[in-house]
Structure formats: structure tokens, C-alpha cells
Amino acid sequence: MRYVIAVAETSSFTRAAERCLVVQSALSHQIARLERELGARLFERTSRRVRLTPAGAAFLPAARQCLDAAERAAAEVAAAVGEVRGRLAVGLIPTIAAVDIPAALREFRGRYPHVRISLRVGASEELTEQVERGAIDVAFLGLPTTARPRGVAAHELARDRLVAVVAPDHPLAGEPSVDLRRLSSEVFVDLPAGTAGRAQSDQAFAAAGLSRDVAFEVSTADSLMSRLVEQGLGIAMLAASYAPRLTGVVTLEITDAPARVEYAIWGQTTRTPAATAFLSVLDIPL
Template sequence: MRYVIAVAETNSFTRAAERCRVVQSALSHQIARLERELGARLFERTSRRVRLTPAGAAFLPAARQSLDAAERAAAEVAAAVGEVRGRLAVGLIPTVAAVDLPQALRDFRRRYPGVRISLRVGASEELVEQVKQGAIEVAFLGLPTTARPEGVHARVLARDRLVAAVAPDHPLAGENAVDLARLAGEVFVDLPAKTAGRVQSDQAFAAAGLTRDVAFEVTSAYLMTQLVAQNLGVALLPSAYAPQLTGVTTIEVTDAPARVEYVIWSRDGRTPAATAFLNLLDIPAADTDTDPAADDD
């Protein structure tokens, strides 16, 4: 099953063998044996490419689930005797500010060297789906105040307001504060339409009866700031993330959009590695949806 998944993800028997650290002939032999056992070919092979057959496409999700279950079973046994191992797949948006994730992952690796850590960056809505599907165990999101993660356990980490980022020589750079009406005439750099990070700003402008020109849509906060630094547009970014920005000037927005940062995990329960990681971040072990800022509202 591991070999099939590797070939499907790399579209190559050679690269799959390198990933699995076996010789290609051994990998090909094992897949051929599996195909004979199943009575169907899983891959179409030509001199130029390898691709899944319909039977292979049907087999792949079950293979992934089976391997995940096997890894989780082994991790649960290890946890029962006091050892945390297995995998920890973490997802995050680029502008996470409520948690120093690199430091947290460093501390986790030092404490639990038997856990294989992987990291994926994506949009909030994509990360929610990946947690629900079991592709990642823990994810860090940013959502508008009008939305909550659905179908997963979630805990609020922080609430934040956006600030305007402009080039140092932009006419607004000397201002202490601006409002949305003043920003509405600017060209914007923002995330793609309908993503959670974009929606919070779109909603704020719409609520104020304003429209704006988003000329540049990018998926990277780093690229956003690079475009802003070249005076190609302005951007709205979380104030807690602003100290990480270089080459731009940030300005308070009096009627700024707001966002909520969450950490989420599966409703099917935590793996031992996920539980250990969230405990390191002082997230309670109970699988409950909580908001530590609720009492402050």
C-alpha cells in the first residue's frame, strides 16, 4: 500500500522507489503482486508517464485510510507504555501570530524525537477539510468573526484587528490612522477571492458601503508585502503579524476588519502525538470547543 501511494503521488516508479528507499525492481514486483491479488491493474504504464487506472483511483483512498489506521494503532500501543511516536502533521495559514509555531515544533521534537513531523501551509478552509479527512492532525487558522470552523473541534487562540500595510514612500505612510473610506480608493494586494483571509476584508468594505480594487491576488503573505514594498498596492494584514513585516509601513485602521485565530483538531479524537503537541501548547486534553476570550466579550 505504501508503494502504491508513493507511485500515485510521484507519478513515477523511480521517484517512488527513492522515496520508499527500496530498489525500483522490488517496488515494481510488490505492486505487481498486489495487482494479481486484487485482479486488477492499478496503474497504466507507458514510456512517458504513469497514472492511476479507475481501479487504482478506487483503491487509493482505502489504502491511505488503512495505513493511517495501522500507524495510529502502533502509536496508541506505544502511548500505552509511555512512548509518544507516529506522525504529527500540522497545517497553518501563513499569518499565524498567536503561536510561535517554529519554537513549539522545536520544543516538541526535542521532547518526542520518535514522532515524524510534517508541516503544510494553506488557506483556512482547505486546512479544515484536511483535518476532517485525517490528512493533518492539528491546524492553525484565521477566520472572520462571522465564521467558525465546522465539523472539527476548535479553540480560539486570539482575536485581532487588521492594519494597513503601505510602502514607506506611500502618501499615507505618515498617517497615524486611516479609515476604510480613505483606503477604498487605493489599489489592493490581497488573498484570492472567497478565501477566509480575503472574506474578512471584503465583508468590512461591503458593510461600510464601499468597493475597492483588488488588482493583485496572491497566496503568500511574503509576496503580498513584497508587492506592497514596491508601491504596487496596499494590503490589510493582522496587527499581531505586523512585527514580522519588513520593507513596509503599517497604519492603524479605525474601522478595521477583525479576525479570530483558532487551533483545530479532528472530532474523531486526537492521536497521541497530537495530544502531546496540544498539551505542550497548554490546550486542554478534553475534546471541547472553547473560547478563552469569551469572558472578555
């Protein structure tokens, strides 16, 4: 099954064999043997490409689930004898501020050096869905105060107000504070409509009976957003605890600012030993 997954992901028997650290003939022999057992071809092979057959496409998700289950079983056995192994997949939004993720991972890695760690950055709703289906073990989100993670276990980390972020030469840059009505006349840089990060601001303006112009949408609130603001293309609203990390821009308080809540989330029904250990490093109650 590992060989099949490797060929499917690389579209090459040669590259798959290199990834799996076996000679190509052995990999091809094992896949051919599996195909005979299944009674179906998993790959279409030509001189130019390798691609999954319909049977192969049906087999692939189940193969991945089987391998994941086998790895979880091995990790559970290791944990039972006092050793944490396996994988830890951590998801986070770029503006997370309540937890120092690099510092937490450094401590975790020091305690559990045999755990392989992957980091995935994304939007809160995407991370929640991935935790719910088991693709990510632990994630860190930011949601409006009107929302709460669904389908997962969650722990509130912190609450924070949003601040306005403007270019240094913007007319508002010298003001100590501003309100939503004044901001509604500005052009905005924000996250895509429908995302949790965007909802914090949209709901605040709607509740105040105001509309605004979001001329630029970016997929994540990171350096690209601050660069657009720095160039005077628009202003942004970001969490107060995250804004000090930005350079080349000015932040100011919003008197009637919306708030966001940061959460740590993990699987509601299943939790790997590595995930349990990581949450323990963070002193998050289970």
C-alpha cells in the same frame, strides 16, 4: 500497499524501489502478487511510462487509508506504553501570530523525538477541510469575527485588529491613523475573493457601505504581498500582531478596523497521540 503507493507517486518502479529501500525485482514481484490476489492489473507498464489503470486508481485511496489506519494503530499502542510515535501534520496560515510555531515544535521535538512532523501552509478554509477529513492533525487559522470553524474542534487563541500597510513614500505613510472611507479610494493587494482572510476586509467595507478596488490577488499573505505594497502597487490590510514582521513598508492604525480571531483546530472525533501531545505542549485545553 506501500509499494503500490510509491509507484503511483513516482510513476516509476525504479524510483519506487529506491524510495522503499528494496531491489526493484522484489517490489515488482510483490505488486504482481497483489494484482493476482485482486484479480486486476493496477498499473499499465510500457517502455516509456507507468500509470495507474482504472482498477489501480480505485485501489489507491483505500490503500492510503489502510496504511494510515495501521500507522495510527501502531502510534496508539506506543502511546499506551508511554511513548509517543507516528506522524504529526500541522497546518497554518502565514500570518499566524498568537502561537510561535517554530518554538512550539522545538519543544515538542525535544519531548517526542520519534514523531515525524510535516508543516503545511494554506488558507483557513482549506486547512479546516483537511483537518475535518484527517489529512492534517492540528491547524492554526485566522477568521472574521462573524465566522467560526465548523466540523472540527476549536479553541480561540487571540483576537486582533487589522492595520493598513502602505509603501514608505505613500501619502498616508505619515498619518497616525486612517479610516475605511479614506482607504476605499486606494488600490488594494489582498487575498483571493471568497477566502476567510479576504472576508475580514470585504465585510468591513460592505458594512460601511463602501466599495474598493482589489487590483492584485495573492494566494497567501506573505512576503510577496509586502513586496507589492513596497513597490507602490497597492496597499494591504493585515493583522496588527503580524505586521511588525514585515520590512520595507509602513503600518498605520485603522480607526474603524475589522478584527480577526485566531483559532487552533483539531479533529472532532479522532485525535492521534501526537496531536494530543502537541496540543498539551501549547497548553490548549481539550
